Amino acid sequence: MSIDPTLFPSIGSVADQTERLPVEAQAVDVTLDEERPVQEIESLCMRCENQGMTRLLLTTIPYFREVIVMSFRCEHCGFANNEVQSAGAIRPDGAVYTVRVLGRDDLDRQIVKSNSCTVIIPEWELTIPPGRGQLTTIEGLIRDIITDLSADQTLRRVQNPVAYEKIESILDRAREAVPGGDDGEEDEASKDEVGPLSTPKKASQIDVPLTPFTVKLDDPAGNSFAEFAGSMADPKWNMRTYHRTKQHNIELGLVASDEPGPEAVAATEDEERIGGGLEGENEEIYIFPGTCSSCGHPSDTLVKKVNIPYFKDILIMSTSCDKCGYRDNEVKSGAAISEQGKRITLEVEDREDLSRDILKSETCGLSIPDIELVLQAGTLGGRFTTLEGILDQVYEELSEKVFASGDAVDDGHAFENFLKKLKAVKNAEHPFTLILDDPLANSHLQNLYAPDPDPNMTIEMYDRTWDQNEELGLNDMKVENYEEDAEPPKEGAQAATA
Structure with missing residues (x-):
C-alpha cells in the first residue's frame, strides 16, 4: 500500500518549506489551506473554557511510519499542549x-x-x-x-x-x-556566557x-x-x-474481555490443574507446585511434551509468579541420552535462514567464527526459538550486562564495535557461519529441505571424550546390572570381614 507523499510529507521537507517562506509569512498563523501542510481547528480550552487553536500536522518520520502531530494553544490563558498519534494501523506485534x-x-x-x-x-x-x-x-x-x-x-x-x-x-x-x-x-x-539575555x-x-x-x-x-x-x-x-x-489486546480494544485471545489454551484452568482433559498423546499439560526463586512465594511450573519433526520429543517448562511477575521458560530433552555428540554447522546466506527453528539445549555451545563469538555450554540455558530469536537474546544479554558495568567505554569502545558486528549478523547483512556443538546431541536446527538433505547445513556425529563424559556425569552412571550393587553381602563375606 503506497502513501501519498503530499498527504504525509516528511518532517525535513516541512522544515525546508517553512524556511523558504518570508519572515512575515512565518509569523502569521497557518490557515486551513490545502497547499499548506498544517491545519488549524478551533478547540475548547479545558483550563479556561475559552476557544483555543489546535494545529494538526500529518508527517512521516524516516524509518518509522506516518504520524499526526497535534499542538494546542489558548491565547486567553496561555495554556499549551502537544501530542502525537499514529496515523497507521496497529502493528501485528x-x-x-x-x-x-x-x-x-x-x-x-x-x-x-x-x-x-x-x-x-x-x-x-x-x-x-x-x-x-x-x-x-x-x-x-x-x-x-x-x-x-x-x-x-x-x-x-x-x-x-x-x-x-x-x-x-x-x-x-x-x-x-x-x-x-x-x-x-x-x-x-x-x-551561554552572553549576558542577561543568555539562552x-x-x-x-x-x-x-x-x-x-x-x-x-x-x-x-x-x-x-x-x-x-x-x-x-x-x-x-x-x-x-x-x-x-x-491482556494487551483487551487494553488496545482488539479483543473483548470475555473473549478468548489468540494464545488461549484449549483446556480450562481446572483441566490443567489435574494435568489431563486434553486429547492426543502430546497435549497433556502437567503442573508441578513449587516456590518462586525471586520472591519465595508459591508458584507453579507448567510442563508440556512437544514433538519436533525429524528430531525427538522435548519438554517445555514454563514458570510464572503471580506475586512478583517473575517468568522463566526452559527446554529439556524428553528422550534417552545419545551415544554420540552432534555438531551442526550452518552457512547463513540471507534473512530466510534466520526464520529456522532452533532447539539449543543447556549442554550446547554456540559459536560464530566470523565475529569471534563463542558461547559456552549452559549460556542462556535451554531455548526453543528461531535463529533470529536466539541471536536477539544473545545481543540483549551482552549489551545489558556490559553497558551496565561500563566496560564498553573503558576498553576503548572495542565492545561497541563487536556489538555492531553482532547486530549485522543478526540482521543477516552478510553471510556467516553458525556452529552448534552439543555433546549430548539434544540440540536441533530446522532443515528447510526436509526430508532431503540441506545443502547449507552439515551435521557431524562424534564420539565424546572422557573429559566430556566426566563433566556430564556419565562415567559414573550405571544403567545395566545395577541390581548387583544393591544386593546385601553374602554370609560368608560377612564372616570373613568379622
Whole structure:
C-alpha cells in the first residue's frame, strides 16, 4: 500500500518549506489551506473554557511510519499542549525499543511515545505508565519527568517522607542528566556566557560527566519509536518485537474481555490443574507446585511434551509468579541420552535462514567464527526459538550486562564495535557461519529441505571424550546390572570381614 507523499510529507521537507517562506509569512498563523501542510481547528480550552487553536500536522518520520502531530494553544490563558498519534494501523506485534544513553549526544535522540507506550529506566527504578503520545527527545522526556515529579514534592516531604526520599533520588539522577530542568531554572553550567539575555544550552552541549542509563519504550501496539544513530547497526540501539498477550489486546480494544485471545489454551484452568482433559498423546499439560526463586512465594511450573519433526520429543517448562511477575521458560530433552555428540554447522546466506527453528539445549555451545563469538555450554540455558530469536537474546544479554558495568567505554569502545558486528549478523547483512556443538546431541536446527538433505547445513556425529563424559556425569552412571550393587553381602563375606 503506497502513501501519498503530499498527504504525509516528511518532517525535513516541512522544515525546508517553512524556511523558504518570508519572515512575515512565518509569523502569521497557518490557515486551513490545502497547499499548506498544517491545519488549524478551533478547540475548547479545558483550563479556561475559552476557544483555543489546535494545529494538526500529518508527517512521516524516516524509518518509522506516518504520524499526526497535534499542538494546542489558548491565547486567553496561555495554556499549551502537544501530542502525537499514529496515523497507521496497529502493528501485528508489540515492540520494545532500547537505547543506551552513554554520552550527552545520545540525549538528542528523537523518540515517539504513543498513548499505549510504557517508558522504563531500569537504573533509576522508574516506570512511566501509558499516557498521552509525545514526539520529543530523550532530553525532553527527562525534563518532563523532572517537572511532573517535582510538582508535589513539598507536600510529600511533610505527608509521606518515605515517598519523598524515593522520588528525590530519582530527581537527583534526572537533574544530573539534564541540568537546569527543574521548573525552568537553569544551572550555571547550562547557560551561554552572553549576558542577561543568555539562552540555556541543550543538555547535550554541556561539558558535565553523564552517568550512563537505559531508556526502554515498551509498546504493545508497536507504534512507538526511538531514533538510531547512522543505521540500525547502532550498537546502543535495539528493537525487539513480541506477540501481544490477551491482556494487551483487551487494553488496545482488539479483543473483548470475555473473549478468548489468540494464545488461549484449549483446556480450562481446572483441566490443567489435574494435568489431563486434553486429547492426543502430546497435549497433556502437567503442573508441578513449587516456590518462586525471586520472591519465595508459591508458584507453579507448567510442563508440556512437544514433538519436533525429524528430531525427538522435548519438554517445555514454563514458570510464572503471580506475586512478583517473575517468568522463566526452559527446554529439556524428553528422550534417552545419545551415544554420540552432534555438531551442526550452518552457512547463513540471507534473512530466510534466520526464520529456522532452533532447539539449543543447556549442554550446547554456540559459536560464530566470523565475529569471534563463542558461547559456552549452559549460556542462556535451554531455548526453543528461531535463529533470529536466539541471536536477539544473545545481543540483549551482552549489551545489558556490559553497558551496565561500563566496560564498553573503558576498553576503548572495542565492545561497541563487536556489538555492531553482532547486530549485522543478526540482521543477516552478510553471510556467516553458525556452529552448534552439543555433546549430548539434544540440540536441533530446522532443515528447510526436509526430508532431503540441506545443502547449507552439515551435521557431524562424534564420539565424546572422557573429559566430556566426566563433566556430564556419565562415567559414573550405571544403567545395566545395577541390581548387583544393591544386593546385601553374602554370609560368608560377612564372616570373613568379622
